[in-house]
Amino acid sequence: MATQNILLLPGDGIGPEVMAEVRRVLAVIEARGVLSLSIDEGLVGGAAYDAHGVAVSDGDVEKAKAADAVLLGAVGGPKWDGVPYEHRPEAGLLRLRKDLELFANLRPAICYPALADSSALKRELVDGLDLMIVRELTGGVYFGEPKEITDLPNGQKRAVDTQVYETYEIERIAKVAFELARVRGGRVTSAEKRNVMKSGLLWNQVVTAIHKSGGYEDVKLDHMLADALGMQLVRAPKEFDVIVTDNLFGDILSDVASMLTGSLGMLPSASLGAEDENGRRKSLYEPVHGSAPDIAGKGIANPLAMIASLAMALKYSLGKPDVADLLDKAISETLGEGLRTGDIWSEGMTKVGTTEMGSAVAKKF
């Protein structure tokens, strides 16, 4: 059995706490001899800045490139509000995405049956919800140049960000969406603002073209304006299967979608690069939630999104989709038994802390 390399980047806030639960689950996996793992750890975000003066060190970027899967906790917090813009915690995450060319961000929004009542939406609208947002992650307004603030002669300032998309960037993310739809519900909804943005117009054209020329016509393709999609997400989320959209729209729409499930602390994400000749792809897995500085260090954070991120790693990078399914099942069953961290707690349920929750999943698994 070949040894696979995993890099853990706990990051800031609740990151280290939830990552500790991933370590617990990894120990079970190793003990069972399911995988042979070499586990390394690095720094990202504020933690990296405090140690090295940068949001991620060159050394850790190299380790991430060499790893079979990177697991990241969360970055950011008020402690680093004053650091120079280029060293802010988020810059570490953005550099990893860019340097590893992780262009495809998969964000499932699943409503766990046990949690359907804790959604803000009416139960019938979210019960059984299972949609996947495929967000482009290395292009658009996140990385386009110019991106700057300049001084104007009149004493005012002028800020510019640039949204750029080239054909190939849209093609490759559309392909990911079509492939995923094939093993899911067979439907893709592409979202942009073609009525206002030229990049939206090109996005629409390229997605339409690749649907035909790429041989994806077995998948049903719809186009929606991003604002209309935002509405439809709230009104009838179960109508969607796979949603493909750009970096910025994906950021907002996936957050809205995650909230629909009533369980932000539950949702994982995968960021994937292109497959190389050997079918290997660089990858990074992280919870959709942030670093939650307000509850950091208290032992009450929900580790399930982080553990579910490990499940995605098992599926997409470590060649163990069956183990991934077992892990997802362990999460569901733990919830089914009534265990809840504070963020998802409701009357009649058993409130537990981070370690208790992680241990319960590890035991069931």
Next chain:
Amino acid sequence: MATQNILLLPGDGIGPEVMAEVRRVLAVIEARGVLSLSIDEGLVGGAAYDAHGVAVSDGDVEKAKAADAVLLGAVGGPKWDGVPYEHRPEAGLLRLRKDLELFANLRPAICYPALADSSALKRELVDGLDLMIVRELTGGVYFGEPKEITDLPNGQKRAVDTQVYETYEIERIAKVAFELARVRGGRVTSAEKRNVMKSGLLWNQVVTAIHKSGGYEDVKLDHMLADALGMQLVRAPKEFDVIVTDNLFGDILSDVASMLTGSLGMLPSASLGAEDENGRRKSLYEPVHGSAPDIAGKGIANPLAMIASLAMALKYSLGKPDVADLLDKAISETLGEGLRTGDIWSEGMTKVGTTEMGSAVAKKF
């Protein structure tokens, strides 16, 4: 009593149908001698393109500039999918916003008590909801240059949109938000992506600065990342009072907010310019909903958002806030009596068409 000029631009799809109900209400207002009105009509969107080959004619733009208030129905529809980009229906609306310098877009999200159950959200989360989104409307990625698609040497294409904000643009929209908060709940939440966008960073700095230097410290100011705000809108919308954000975030977030109310067909908007020496400002009022080509011409569209837009015109442009309140009350009462168009109909309610609904409001008013 000075005569006031109103320009009606019914536009496309259901636009003309809902505008007919505004005419009905205007007739009541004139008959009562509340206002002396001169009412003119023009074309915008696909309707203008069909007549003049442009999405709005210079003549109608001039009329709009001269009017005390412009009322617009909706633009767009599949009929014009093939027209050249610069003449697409939306271009007419965008030109009006830009040429009239209507930089402040006010989008209230109100949950009418009679409709609280038709929201996708649980009743307790939206009952009594009353928030106001103040969206910047003449800047950002909607109008920044370059905005183009170019051919690359490799046969691919490259699309660029540019988000630009200057200090003065952020200052003036922030002021509108602070002034509004003062006569509302006293709180402003400013949303951007300062962790990724330079324009978000400048936005944050300028809003913070004007809060202090502009003497608005009686208003409570919070900052949120736009993605986090999207989540919070779904989770706890009643926590907000006034939200101020840029053109593109405002587009999406206001659509999400409108859907929360369970009554998209109910929501008006006002787009306002700067006040001149005489306290006059250019203005345009339109429903938040679109042209709904699928139901156009059937007499079933909900005219309430269009009528509520007239109420906003009475309040912000025609100097009759008291009449505006009466009109809003007439809308509430009509709903209270159980009249519903198809979009908001539920078991036990009386289903009515566009004219019946408009007539009922006009009668109560």
